Amino acid sequence: MIVAALNFQTFSDAIGLGAIYALMAVGIGLVFGVLRLVNFAYGQLIMAGAYTLAYTSSWPTWASVVTCFAVVVALSLTMDLVVFRPLRGQSPAVMLVTTFAIAFLLQSVALIVDIRDGTLGEVTAAFSALNEPVKVFGGDVRKITFVSIAVAVGALLVLALLLAKTTIGLHTRAAAHDFRTARLLGVRANRVIAFAVVLSGLLAAAVALMMTVSQPFVTPDFALQDTIVVLVGVVVGGIDRLWTATLGGFTIGFAWGVINGLLPTDKTVYLPSAVFTLVIIVLLLRPAGLFNWGRHAAGERV
């Protein structure tokens, strides 16, 4: 019954969305690992990347893409320097609310920049060819779905290698496990944090590239809703470890797509309710994270 209602197209779209959300989850999870900071302003990094692509759309594609990566990584590093560094060691509530303020600030700046030409929103055009469908098993799958999956898998592999095989990766894992002890053993805090922040910026730029294909119209609240959903997914999956956070991001994107396909057409407006009800149920059953086997929730203090 369920399989019948789920055609191949819904399924592949859900996987494509899940792949993008997984990348965002890694970006958020990396920074959380070393700073214990839930970065609500992550979506604004993606938004900045999307605007960069829109404003450089007359440039050669490679230049536009390189600029996008440069702008997002620079913004990510600036955010760390100006905001995260003074807040290190503060309570999670204060850090989270500060990133709200930063998100709010960046969004207002984007609004001012955007409406200089009198209209709201800018259009990107670099990769619109990727929206064309390809026939696979009798269903239409857009090219961008394959690209998203390939990029997500590739990025995750590279990241896993970086974390497993390099010294800075080892330091980052140690810092994520226990920051104080890692510092006592000679891990340089600033280098590890900068490493995580740069990686998360690179991922944000990659997400901006892929998202602008299916949503070429960029507004100041670009990627805001997606960031919120991914944050929820990251906590549902288990924010304490990178791979559970990533799986959580993928799962919520996948669930969003699949439930959208399962709901009767006149009920799809209730999609958020359906997904978030599921989120509450999962949190009640597995508060430490859906994929966090064999561990208990961290201490009760907030």
Next chain:
Amino acid sequence: MTRWLDGAVQLGGPVALVVAVGLVSTTVSAANQVYFLNALVAVAIVVAIYVFVGNSGVLSFGQISFVAVGAFAAGVMTVPLDSKKGVLTTLFPLLRNHTIGNVPSLLLAAALGGLFAFVVGLPLMRLSGLAAGIATFAVLEITHNVLQQWTKIGPGATTLSLVPESTGPLQGTLGAIVVIAVAFGYQRSRLGRKLRATREDPQAASGVGIGVHLQRLWAFTLSGALAGFAGALLVHQLGSITTEQVFLELTFLTLAMLVIGGLTSLWGAVVGALVVSGLDSFLSQAEQGVHVLGFKLDLPSGSRLVCLGAIMALMLILRPSGLTGGRELRLPRAWRRR
């Protein structure tokens, strides 16, 4: 004697501030009065959130859902009967054919907010930390989604208008005082002290026989009732409302107010709400040009939100424990020692 005096100062300080705002609002022009009313309603909402978040130490993003329920309940039930039948045609007959007065609508909003919070809190208060934050956020998303789509209980995605604008200086001030007084009474009560003990050390608190889940549930319910009440004040101030006005932006803004003031004190909640809404009002005046100390300050349009975000971030970075440091208002040391 000192204890009694401390209590009087802790309640008197916030109330005096609110009364001052209410009094000033009666002396300014009607166009400027709206800023003061905004501040009074913000105080009510932030104190309602404080009752749960401040006393329990558990971050909740869901309290605005109770504000939304209160606002729409009070709004829908006070639209005059003759216009209601023309505008809100899809409502359940019970809602469509009855209208209640101003004060009953405030009480109804408080009751519904409290009931909704109790039902939601029953399972959710078992969670803590980030899981609790995300679960309460899910409640906010669901409430918003249902209010926006279900046209049998409200206006759906359209604007609810024609609500009597009864929150003037008097109702705004009295409403804020009621919320502050209830919050004060709760935090000095046996229940409030038990909950604060669980905030400081949950393991130790349950070790001396305090039921963490139960205490959080009481505070969540009380906070929900106050939030519903504050929502009713809000809708009666605005006169018209959409579901977007009681959603993400209000959630983030009110939480920022609470943290900027100082998360763990009533004084902090009131100060934070007044400082941030005062700042917001000042900046929107500055966009139109305002004279400060002989200088003409004229900000380019659109810069209000940039400045607000920047100043909020700056306050949090410079004073992470809040403007009040999370402490209640106290008399200077020399006075207390006598």
